[in-house]
Amino acid sequence: MKIKPLLWIVAFLITILTAYYQKVTGPTYPLKGKIKFSGKVIDYKLDRSHGGNGDQIVKIKIPDQEIKGSLYYKRYKTNDAYTEVKMQYSNSELKAGLPHQPPAGKLEYYIKLYNKQNVIHLPENRSVVTRFKGHISLSILIPHILFMFTAMLLSVRTGL
16 A cells, blocks of 8 residues: 555544544543432533533433432622522432523532431532633535634644
8 A cells, every 4th residue: 555545644643533532631521420328329411511502401310219419600700699599309309400691601509418317419529611612604514614624634644
C-alpha cells in the first residue's frame, strides 16, 4: 500500500477518535454516577446542556417512593441565593424543572435527596453547571459540522 492513502486513513481515524473524545469529555456531556442511599444504589445522569424551548427537566430514577428530593439552582457565577424546588415523584422518578434561560445562559444546580434517616447531595461535594442554547436551524448546523470535521481532517493530515 502506498504511503499517501495510509496517511489519509490514519488522519480519518485520528479525527473520528478526537471528535468522540471531545463529545464524551466536553463541558456539555452529562454527569453520570452512582451513589448508595439507605441501602439502595441510585444511578444518576445530570444534563449539562439544554436546547430548545421550555424548562430543563432534571430527573433521577428512584427505587423507593419514601425518598424525597429537592432541586437547588442559581444563576452561574453570581452571588444569588439558591432557589429550592421540591421534586415530584412519578413513574419511579423524581422530577423538577430548571427555568428556561436565554441562549448562552447558565445555571448551577445540585440535588438533595432525603428520607427520615439520611440526607445526601448529588453530585457529592459539588454542583453541576448547565448551559442553555437556542434552537439552531439544520441549514446552519449541517454545514457548520461538515466544515468543522473537514478542517480537523485536513489539519491532522497536514500534521502527518
